[in-house]
Amino acid sequence: MIGLIVEHWPEIVVALVSVTVCAVVGGLMTEIGPWYEGLNFPRLRPPNWLFGPAWTTIFLLIAASGAVAWSHADPGQQTLMVILFAINFVLNVLWSPLFFKLHRPDWALYEIAPFWLSILALVILLFRIIPLAGWLILPYLVWVTFAGWLNWRVVVLNQPFVTRSFGVAPAAGKSSRSGRLS
DSSP states (O other): OHHHHHHTHHHHHHHHHHHHHHHHHHHHTOOOSHHHHTSOOOTTOOOHHHHHHHHHHHHHHHHHHHHHHHHHOOHHHHHHHHHHHHHHHHHHHHHHIIIIISOOHHHHHHHHHHHHHHHHHHHHHHHHHOHHHHHHHHHHHHHHHHHHHHHHHHHHHHOOOTTTGGGOOOOTTOOSOOOOOO
16 A cells, blocks of 8 residues: 555645645635525535535545546546546636625526536546546535535525625515525
């Protein structure tokens, strides 16, 4: 095991640095504050403290899948991996400012579709290169599927968001929250 790590340390370092940058940038765009806490959420919403450990685990699995696949991929597959991971990381980071900074869960919901598809593309590619890498990244797809469902429920339970963006208040006598919790 140690010999394997020593032999593949460049891939491991690149993978860990890449996911760390993605996690830090995404984390800096995430603001849990009064606006977020004032939203109506579905009953299956995990507690806020769970998101940090869940994302940390997922990012470590992403790094491991990338490092494992890289060492088994041919040059064409490596190029495709870099492209797909880059697209995925951009989409991953983009979701947080849409949801948390702009207060637009509806826009984040639209963005989650290409984000999810980018993960699916990675899962398919990595399974083709080496099944272990595909299995390692599969929890990412499952987590983002669940996050997409949560995002959809937040949109349903709290629309319209057009009144919440850029500091514009809802029209008099109209509530922008449904009050339902399901």
